[in-house]
Amino acid sequence: MATSPRIVIIGAGGVGCALADELTRRGHTHVTVLAEGALFAAAPAPEPVLQVSHDPATTRLATATVRVHTRLAAAGVRCxxxxxxxxxxxxxxxxxxxxxxxxxxxxxxxxxxxxxxxxxxxxxxxxxxxxxxxxxxxxxxxxxxAVTVAGLQARAAIERGATFLDHRPVVAIEQRNGRVTGVRCAGTGEWFPADLVVGCAGLRGPAIGELAGVDLALSPxxxxxxxxxxxxxxxxxxxxxxxxxxxxxxxxxxxxxxxxxxxxxxxxxxxxxxxxxxxxxxxxxxxxxxxxxxxxxxxxxxxxxxxxxTTPDGLPLLGEHPGLGGFWVAEAVRDAHAAGTAEAVAEWIVTGRPASGGTPVDLSGLQVDRFDPASRVLTGRASVTAGRPDRPIRTAPLVSRQAELRAVFAAGRADGRPLWFGANASLPEVCEILPRRGPAAADRSPVAGAEALVTRRAAGMFDLSPLRRVEVAGPRAVEFLQRLVTADVDRPVGRVVHALLLDSAGGVLTDLTVSRLGAQRFLVVLPGPAGVAHLCRYTRDGVAVTDVSDDTACLGVWGPLTAEVLTGLIPDGMHDLGPFRAAGFTVGPVPVTGLRVSAVGEYGWELVCAAADAERLWDTVHAAGARHGLVAAGRDAFESLCREKGRRIVGTDLSPEHGPDAAGLSALVAMDKGPFVGRAAVHAAREAELPAAVLATLVLDHTGAVLGGGEPVRDLPAARRFTREPVPLAELEPGPPEPIGRITDAGIGYTCGVEIARARLPVERAVAGTRVAVEVGGRRLTARVVEGALHDPAGTRMRTPARVHGPAAPPAVAAGAPVESGDAGAA
The missing domain is CATH 3.30.9.10 (D-Amino Acid Oxidase, subunit A, domain 2)
Structure with a gap:
């Protein structure tokens, strides 16, 4: 009997050979690599290895590739x-x-x-x-x-027991009960049993996805x-x-x-x-x-x-596909990232956590299922169903209404939410925003800023449908969620809690909200599909995990005049429902489940209905809000408002490389509720010492700079530590200090009129009132550390006994399902 899983790698290019090398290094010797044609075919041209990119993950993968090539060069081969x-x-x-x-x-x-x-x-x-x-x-x-490197890594894998076979085009990926069982090749008809199949097929990647019965966002x-x-x-x-x-x-x-x-x-x-x-x-x-x-x-x-x-955003597709257990993907990988990608994916397969050079690496932005089919239609990028033209792609439920308001979309975004609406260009608030953007902010639309201002002053309506909604039900639903999430979800019916999903090493996978709709029924809302896959991976008897995202739509309606907008549309008692509560009711003629949560720091609701009712809900709220100044608002305004509220962003602020304490979310972890995934690691970290670095909020001392994330943060000389003026880089020479941290997320707070950033800083420097330097555009600009949210009016903070605090991730619940009797209406 095999002592390690049987792994079949489809594709013997740079990634396939490197992955076989890395897996066999880790003791997985039952590895078979299938090449469609000849092994180690000559490449048409060398590809440069350029380490610095706009994406931190691919930068890590490129530097790891250089490290692997250097190791191979030590054996006397020039790679x-x-x-x-x-x-x-x-x-x-x-x-x-x-x-x-x-x-x-x-x-x-x-x-x-x-x-x-x-x-x-x-x-x-x-x-x-x-x-x-x-x-x-x-x-x-x-x-x-590249060919030399592939050959060296293949030979090393063969020496450890791996098998490489040429001229073996795969024609079937067989499966049973939602997991792969093996692959079958053409010609010889050979069948290779497999516990894991990894697609590294390059140009044949879309076809391999087709054989597995899953969609891959790949275009030739x-x-x-x-x-x-x-x-x-x-x-x-x-x-x-x-x-x-x-x-x-x-x-x-x-x-x-x-x-x-x-x-x-x-x-x-x-x-x-x-x-x-x-x-x-x-x-x-x-x-x-x-x-x-x-x-x-x-x-x-x-x-x-x-x-x-390639993919819509030009980045690789990595990870296990949630649609088929044991089917892994490492596609759209450049030669510059091949060896580093193989190292990280091998660690992911073996330990459940991607790592490079012995340290975790956040690959959440490269997840195989990060693209929503609707977004690929809206952005005009190639369909993920290449080779299956008869297969329909889901259409965003509100796309027609957004088109009527001249919605502007960004190509390559991982969801289909509009950035802003051209119909709002005539808002008087646009003139207020123009001087706030700064001279370097040409890519910031003043319309988005106007939408944010109107939300703070009146009300805004946001499409949250692309967020993922999962129903968890069954006699073991409570036990299932208690074992996975960090907060105590065993609360009365009608309560909503904000929590985290951790990996076994205590790293943050994502945040989420959990709404108890009944004694044995919950609605879990997550920012993206990776969290959904994590939940599904732990499914057991006595609990059903159902992704209802495609069957539902969600509107976020927030702002000081939201109560006036909804008066007459919802039952009077609903206006008195306290924060972090859920209830079922109707909005005009549309059945919804409403959540009293706010991601943006204003009173309001998230209203969820059946996808078929999405346009009626939009029309009802939009018409009622017209006399109160409500506007439809896009993603740019939403992100700015969330940034002012202090919300953490998955993939930048939150990542498996850091635990909840380092992210400033300790209060989302209920250590006394019993065991859950990652609890032991969090406990060990707390016993050892404080985290070396924590997430801090910065406000730049000036306007006009545009940060994109990833910029280094440095200490200021003592004489400059309290200056409010930009410090030219030349004035800090010679001997510039080494970076003490980096920016994770940054952007303008339109309604605050300041540039807001979050950065990982040493604990001793992440103290409110201290100043640091952010290097951007060839100069170092000063910023001060602030405590808490820049915008958090009374009543928007969590006030329930749950051990959580801060903003909720944009949540939603299942369509039109009435909440079972309980205390849903309690304050």
């Missing part, structure tokens, strides 16, 4: 040419972005410098310095020999690579460096993000690579020639294209 990278900016906005990337590199421990045009030309002599404003130089980057794309004929300029550089002993030309990989191109030296030639462009419209060669005059008129000697897959 990575660390010639460095130089990303150049041709506009002030791009230069500002490079300064941000430099800050994120510093926070991640990656050496980098922002260079002026002359310094860029010194690093890359072929560059036209007149064309650029500056560049970000990362000496540790380079180009990887191509990458183009062209080589110049030998260039005399490179030959001269080569000759000079040969004399000096440097060997091959050591020009860094040149990157220009706006044009989607990278250029690297290949002997006496230059290779120009580009991302996906429509056929016949690839501008990368012309863009490269503008930066490198030596390419102007140069002959294209070779031209190659490689097919791959």
């Amino acid at each position: 990575l040419r660390r010639v460095g990278s130089l990303e150049v900016a041709t506009t002030p906005a791009r230069l500002d972005d490079l300064h941000r990337r430099h800050g994120r590199a510093a926070e991640a421990g990656i050496g980098s410098r922002v260079l002026d045009p002359g310094e860029c030309a010194a690093v890359h002599p072929l560059l036209d310095r007149e064309r650029i404003l500056g560049g970000l130089h990362v000496p540790g980057d380079g180009t990887a020999a 794309t191509t990458r183009r690579y062209r080589w110049s004929a030998p260039l005399r300029a490179l030959a001269m550089i080569h000759a000079l460096e040969s004399v000096s002993g440097a060997g091959d030309p050591s020009l860094p990989v040149l990157r220009q993000r706006a044009a989607g191109l990278y250029v690297h030296a290949d002997g006496h030639r230059l290779g120009v690579g580009s991302g996906a462009h429509p056929a016949g419209t690839d501008p990368s060669w012309a863009a490269a020639a503008e930066l490198l005059p030596v390419l102007d008129g140069a002959t294209v000697a070779d031209d190659a294209e490689s097919a791959t897959v």
